[in-house]
Amino acid sequence: MDEDDPHEPRPVLRFPHSRTPPRSTPGGFTDLGTGAMARHLRMREAGMTGHWCSRCRGVWFGYALEVECPRCGNRHG
Numbered sequence: 041m042d043e044d045d046p047h048e049p050r051p052v053l054r055f056p057h058s059r060t061p062p063r064s065t066p067g068g069f070t071d072l073g074t075g076a077m078a079r080h081l082r083m084r085e086a087g088m089t090g091h092w093c094s095r096c097r098g099v100w101f102g103y104a105l106e107v108e109c110p111r112c113g114n115r116h117g
């Protein structure tokens with residue numbers, strides 16, 4: 041199910057394990073790719089956190105502490 045894991049430290053966007061459109065986001069979202077830090081560290085997808093970019097209106101995935109959108113460089117969410 042899509043219930044939040046109570047053990048997670050803070051609410052995060054779920055990584056889309058499948059390409060089916062998420063039910064909670066009408067119209068879906070743009071996949072902005074993977075953050076530079078996560079790529080550098082060769083993180084597994086399961087260890088990455090979803091980050092919303094308001095400028096791109098999409099979600100990118102990366103290390104939990106990363107703040108910079110890999111698409112446009114926006115650091116303000």
Ligand SMILES: [Zn+2]
Nearest residue numbers: 093096109112
């Ligand atoms: Zn962006």
